[in-house]
Amino acid sequence: MKQLKPNESSCVRMRIWKPLATWLPMAVMVLTAACTTVTNPATGESELTTVSPAQERAIGAQEHPKVVAEFGGEYGDAQLKEYVNSIGQRLAKNAELPADTFTFTLLDSPVVNAFALPGGYVYVTRGLLTLLSDESELAGVMGHEIGHVTARHGARRQTRGTIANILAAGVGILTGNRQVAQLGQVAAQGFMAS
Numbered sequence: 020m021k022q023l024k025p026n027e028s029s030c031v032r033m034r035i036w037k038p039l040a041t042w043l044p045m046a047v048m049v050l051t052a053a054c055t056t057v058t059n060p061a062t063g064e065s066e067l068t069t070v071s072p073a074q075e076r077a078i079g080a081q082e083h084p085k086v087v088a089e090f091g092g093e094y095g096d097a098q099l100k101e102y103v104n105s106i107g108q109r110l111a112k113n114a115e116l117p118a119d120t121f122t123f124t125l126l127d128s129p130v131v132n133a134f135a136l137p138g139g140y141v142y143v144t145r146g147l148l149t150l151l152s153d154e155s156e157l158a159g160v161m162g163h164e165i166g167h168v169t170a171r172h173g174a175r176r177q178t179r180g181t182i183a184n185i186l187a188a189g190v191g192i193l194t195g196n197r198q199v200a201q202l203g204q205v206a207a208q209g210f211m212a213s
Contacts, residue, residue: 060115070174079138137173
C-alpha cells in the first residue's frame with residue numbers, strides 16, 4: 020500500500036471535507052423541507068415523514084383501481100363481498116383511525132393473499148378465503164392489514180426510501196463518482212426490500 024506524504028494526506032482530506040461541508044447543510048435542508056411531523060395513530064408518538072395522511076389517502080385512491088385490475092377485478096358474489104366488508108367495518112370501528120377511512124375489497128384472484136395500501140385500502144383474495152376455517156381467521160388477517168394502515172407502515176417505508184435515495188445521491192456527489200451513487204441507490208432499494 021502506498022504511503023501518502025504529509026501534504027498529500029491533507030489534500031485528500033480537503034477533497035473529501037470541502038464537498039462534505041457544502042453538501043451536508045444542503046442535505047439537511049432538503050431532508051427538513053421534505054419532512055413533516057405527524058402523530059402516528061397506532062403509537063401516539065410524533066414521527067418525521069415525507070408522506071402526510073392526506074398524501075397517503077391520495078396514493079391509495081390512485082393505486083386502488085390498478086390493484087383491482089391487476090388481481091382480476093372485484094369478486095362478483097355480492098353476498099360474499101358484503102360479508103368481507105362487514106367484518107372489516109366491525110374491526111375498523113375499533114381502530115385508531117375513523118372507520119370510514121377504510122375500504123375493504125374482495126379480489127377475484129386465486130392467489131392466496133391479503134394486503135393493504137396507504138390510506139385505508141384493505142384487500143382479501145378469494146384464494147385466501149378458500150383456506151380459512153372460520154370468521155375469526157378472516158378477522159385476524161383483516162385486523163393485521165388494518166394495523167399496517169393505522170401504523171402508517173407504507174408512509175414509513177416511503178420516507179425511508181426518500182431519505183436513503185437522498186443519502187445515496189449525496190455519497191455520489193461527495194465521491195464525485197456516478198457509479199458509487201448508483202450503487203448507493205441499489206443498496207437503498209435493498210434496504211427498502213428488507
